[in-house]
Amino acid sequence: MLFPIMTSTRTLISLNGLWNFQMDKGIGFNEKWFETGLKNPIRMPVPASYNDIYEGAEFRDHVGWVWYEREVVIPSSFLGQRMLLRFGSVTHEAKIYVNGELLKEHMGGFTPIEVELEGHVHGGSNRVTVAVNNVLDYTTLPVASYREEQMDGLGNIKINTPNFDFFNYAGIQRPVYLWIMPNTYVQDITITPSIIGANGLIAYTVETKGVADVKISVCDEDGVEVAKGTNDTGEVVIENVHLWQPLKSYLYHFVVELYQSGQLVDRYEEPFGVRSVEVANGEFLINGKPFYFKGFGKHEDFPLHGRGFDEVVNVKDISLMKWMGANSFRTSHYPYSEEMMRLADREGLVAIDEVAAVGLHLNFGSLVFGDGKKHDTWGELQTKHAHEQAIQELIQRDKNHACVVMWSIANEPASEEEGAYEYFAPLVELTKELDTQKRPVTIVTHMFATADRCKVADLIDVLAFNMYYGWYEFGGQLELAKVRFRAVLDAWTKRLPNKPMMLTEFGADTVAGLHDVTDTMFTEEYQVANLKASHEVIDETPNFVGEQVWNFADFYTSQGVMRVQGNKKGIFTRDRKPKLSAHYLRQRWSNTHL
Ligand code: GCB
Numbered sequence: 001m002l003f004p005i006m007t008s009t010r011t012l013i014s015l016n017g018l019w020n021f022q023m024d025k026g027i028g029f030n031e032k033w034f035e036t037g038l039k040n041p042i043r044m045p046v047p048a049s050y051n052d053i054y055e056g057a058e059f060r061d062h063v064g065w066v067w068y069e070r071e072v073v074i075p076s077s078f079l080g081q082r083m084l085l086r087f088g089s090v091t092h093e094a095k096i097y098v099n100g101e102l103l104k105e106h107m108g109g110f111t112p113i114e115v116e117l118e119g120h121v122h123g124g125s126n127r128v129t130v131a132v133n134n135v136l137d138y139t140t141l142p143v144a145s146y147r148e149e150q151m152d153g154l155g156n157i158k159i160n161t162p163n164f165d166f167f168n169y170a171g172i173q174r175p176v177y178l179w180i181m182p183n184t185y186v187q188d189i190t191i192t193p194s195i196i197g198a199n200g201l202i203a204y205t206v207e208t209k210g211v212a213d214v215k216i217s218v219c220d221e222d223g224v225e226v227a228k229g230t231n232d233t234g235e236v237v238i239e240n241v242h243l244w245q246p247l248k249s250y251l252y253h254f255v256v257e258l259y260q261s262g263q264l265v266d267r268y269e270e271p272f273g274v275r276s277v278e279v280a281n282g283e284f285l286i287n288g289k290p291f292y293f294k295g296f297g298k299h300e301d302f303p304l305h306g307r308g309f310d311e312v313v314n315v316k317d318i319s320l321m322k323w324m325g326a327n328s329f330r331t332s333h334y335p336y337s338e339e340m341m342r343l344a345d346r347e348g349l350v351a352i353d354e355v356a357a358v359g360l361h362l363n364f365g366s367l368v369f370g371d372g373k374k375h376d377t378w379g380e381l382q383t384k385h386a387h388e389q390a391i392q393e394l395i396q397r398d399k400n401h402a403c404v405v406m407w408s409i410a411n412e413p414a415s416e417e418e419g420a421y422e423y424f425a426p427l428v429e430l431t432k433e434l435d436t437q438k439r440p441v442t443i444v445t446h447m448f449a450t451a452d453r454c455k456v457a458d459l460i461d462v463l464a465f466n467m468y469y470g471w472y473e474f475g476g477q478l479e480l481a482k483v484r485f486r487a488v489l490d491a492w493t494k495r496l497p498n499k500p501m502m503l504t505e506f507g508a509d510t511v512a513g514l515h516d517v518t519d520t521m522f523t524e525e526y527q528v529a530n531l532k533a534s535h536e537v538i539d540e541t542p543n544f545v546g547e548q549v550w551n552f553a554d555f556y557t558s559q560g561v562m563r564v565q566g567n568k569k570g571i572f573t574r575d576r577k578p579k580l581s582a583h584y585l586r587q588r589w590s591n592t593h594l
Contacts, residue, residue, distance in 0.1 A: 001112060001396045002188060003338050004086050004177045007267045015072060015085075015128075015176040018043045021050065024065040024131075034097035034129045038069050046176060047088065049169035049306025063158040068130040068172055076123030082181050083117035085128065088174025088309065088337055092140065093133040099126055108141065108386065109170070110334040110356050111393040117178075134170035135160055139382045141390050142333065143359030144168070163359030164333060165567060166299055167556040169306035174337050184210030186256045186268040191400045192436040193274040195287065200241030200274040203436075204254065206232040212258035212265055219253045226252070243287050244273025244402040246327045249348035251402070273345060273402025279440050279461045282543035284500050286350070286405060293350065293546025294589045295321060295328035296571070297505050300336055301555040303574060314340050316576060317552065318347050324571075324582060325589030330444075330504055330548055333358035333411050335394050344403035351403045352442070352464075352504070352548075355390040357383070357410035361446070364412070378419025387427055395434045406439055407431050408504075412446040412466060416453040428459045444504045447472070451491035457499075462545065463492060466505035470530045476521045478533040485537045493542060502546035506534045509568040512554075512579050522568075524580035531581055535588065549585065 006012040021044030022033070033039070044050055046068065051060045074083070085096070091109030095102060104115045135158075136144035143163045151157045162168050188207040193200055206214055218227040218238060227236035242250040251271045258266040278285045285291065298317070300307045314337075321329065327350055331340075334356035344351050360383060362375035391409060398404050409427055414420060424443060431441045440461035445454055447467040457463060467488070470481035492501060510527040519529045531549065538544045554570035557563045566574065571582045588594070 001114075002186070002268060002270070003342065004179045005269070007269065009182055009264065009266045010268070011078075011180040013178040013180075015070065015178055016046055019046045019172070020044070020069040022067045022069075023059070023062055024067055026064065028065055028067055028131065032100075033067055034095075034102070034131070035100040037127065038067055038129075041069065044068065044171070045308075046172045047174050048171065048304075048308030049091075049173055050171040051167070051169055052304050052306050063135060063160045065131050065133050066171070068132065070128055071125045072121075072128050072178060073125050074121050074123055074178075078180050079121075079123055080183075081118070082183050082185060083121065084177075084179040084181075085115040085117055086177045086179050087113040087130075087172060088176070088339075089113070089172075090130060090132055091134065091170045091173050091307070092136060095131040097129040097131075100129075108356070108390060108393065109173075110336075111390075111397055112174075112338070130172065132171060134168060136162065136168065138380060139386060141356040141358070141383060141386045143381065143383060162558055163361070163364075165557050165563075166301070166333065167306070167558060167566075169301075169308075169556075171306075171308070173300075173307050174309045175339075182265050184208070184212050184258055184260060185266045186258060189254060189256060189268070189270050189400065190436055191254055191270065191272045193272065195241065195243070195274065195276050198240050200238040200243075201235055202227065202238060202254075202274070203235045204229075204233070206256050208232060208258060210258075212260050215257045215259065217255045217257075219255060221250065221252075238274065241274050244275040244345075245348065246286060246291060246350050247322070247348040249273060249346060249402065251345060270400055271342070271345060272400050275402055277405045277437070277439050279500060282498050282500050284405075284440075284462060284502075284545040291350070291405075291545070292594050293328045293352075293502055293548055294594060295326040295330075295350075295546075295548050296552035297330045297332040297548050297550045298552040299332065299555040300340075301553070301574070306556070309337050309339065311339065313576075314343055318343060318349055320572065320576060321349065321552070322347070324586045326585075328352070328546070328548065329552070330354055330408060332504075332551075335397065338397065341398055341401050341403060345401055349403055350405050351401070352406045352408050353394060353398055353401075353404045354408035354411060354444075355387070355394050357387055357390065358412065360410060360413035363414065363417075364446070376419070377414035377417050378423050384423070388430060391427060391431050392434060395431070399435060399437070404439065406462060407435065407441050408444055408464065409441060411444045413443065413456075415443060415445050415456045416449040417455075420455040421459070424456050424459055447488070450488055451495040457496060461499075463496065463499055463501035464504040465501065466550070467503060467534075468506060468508075470533050471508045471521075476519070476526075478519065478529055482533050482537055485534065486540075489537065489541045498543070500543050500545040501541070502544065502548070503534070503538065504548050505550035506547070507531065507550040507569040509564075510570075510579055510581070511564065511568055512573045512577065527571075527579060527581045528584045531584065
């Protein structure tokens with residue numbers, strides 16, 4: 001899938017800005033708001049999560065449908081061309097109407113939606129209406145429990161409880177565009193680079209709509225053409241190739257032009273990097289050199305915007321990561337905006353790209369906070385279809401990104417329960433089959449899925465652990481935590497001596513400004529001590545290929561007795577001020593031995 005850009009043959013018009021907005025208490029579809037227009041709209045910025053824009057729990061915690069609407073003026077000169085309405089994402093379910101007509105339905109809140117407009121719009125003013133539903137359940141990714149209950153005095157209440165630890169922000173959270181292009185057009189480009197000696201070998205496939213002659217060329221960063229071809233599928237060689245390297249990126253442009261009778265009809269440019277990724281002998285190799293992941297699990301999360309796209313925050317976050325000596329992040333726990341992935345390509349940040357498969361564990365916490373029953377996670381969940389779709393859409397969208405070095409197809413599933421292997425084996429296979437670059441695949445596991453219990457470890461290329469010794473186990477007892485952590489890792493080394501392993505999460509909740517001389521949980525000093533304790537252990541462990549701290553910044557969550565206005569495991573506060581640990585990590589990560 002192509003990222004929306006302007007070229008000499010394509011026009012891109014932003015539809016960001018203020019849209020009309022209305023909450024729906026269950027009457028919108030009956031009253032046909034898509035036909036009548038919204039009756040009592042308020043103003044809503046797009047892109048943004050709607051939850052924190054207006055006051056009141058009823059607004060923030062609304063469960064169900066909301067409606068967005070705006071007029072889109074189409075110049076008559078565009079009619080007859082291909083017109084796309086393109087949403088970076090709509091979270092989680094969308095029904096998109098144009099002039100009252102339902103043109104698209106989409107489920108899955110973190111991948112783009114394209115709506116073909118030709119034949120459904122006229123020159124002048126057209127009305128776009130988007131009904132957005134934030135309900136999640138046992139069939140969706142992420143996973144949540146959903147039920148309706150009759151409550152005295154309140155009537156029928158919808159209770160939607162996330163099975164994950166971030167706020168269920170929703171709405172039109174990424175940019176919206178009108179994209180106009182010729183009817184004969186480049187539909188997709190797949191680039192598969194490899195390195196042969198000093199040269200880059202670029203295998204490519206160009207998909208087109210309509211009959212045209214295809215010309216492709218590769219341009220370097222100075223705009224100089226370094227390779228060219230005339231087929232829609234083939235290989236070209238870049239001599240003396242500049243490699244894309246972690247923190248030292250180099251991006252070529254793959255330019256596709258379509259010609260009819262010698263006339264240019266469409267042109268598209270895709271940036272790409274030449275690098276190799278491989279797992280061998282317990283190492284993670286980028287361009288044949290061992291790579292050690294230093295960085296974070298993150299969230300798209302910021303005050304007021306919620307999960308809404310924010311270029312300022314993205315640039316700042318990458319700048320802060322570089323300031324710390326970090327070289328990587330995981331898109332925990334859902335695909336991030338395409339703009340962020342392009343920025344990571346440009347800045348040389350390495351990414352583990354994750355689908356929104358979080359919450360696939362029905363026994364985590366259910367004994368304390370849930371219904372107290374023992375569940376059969378893989379028997380009860382019905383996420384297979386959503387999961388396949390999520391993997392397909394992620395790879396379709398992100399396949400050409402140099403920054404993506406590994407796919408994560410789930411976070412903390414019930415990998416220790418019967419049925420996990422059978423659930424995941426086909427999904428790992430699907431991921432490998434779809435990715436022409438054959439990047440490594442991982443499943444991020446939780447700390448209780450130990451080496452003797454985990455059923456998916458043989459399926460994956462890198463063991464990616466979320467382990468909170470010194471927090472969820474042996475909190476405040478770091479000497480004990482180290483002993484347990486060491487034993488757990490030793491058991492993994494014994495089970496899979498040749499598999500690289502890394503931490504994708506470790507850390508401690510820390511309230512900025514809280515201090516103590518003797519290590520005490522929640523203080524800034526304890527966060528440092530906790531990280532140091534983990535470092536002591538992993539530095540002694542063979543085949544350890546990286547550490548990503550949880551989390552880059554504090555982030556908002558559902559309310560609960562474990563969360564103080566959100567999750568406080570950030571190394572930065574939610575508004576990006578450093579805690580003590582930022583300075584400690586900066587020192588460690590600037591150390592070249594890692
Ligand atoms: C985890 C989850 C992450 C949570 C984190 C925590 O293991 O993957 O989503 O936020 O723990 O802080 O508890």
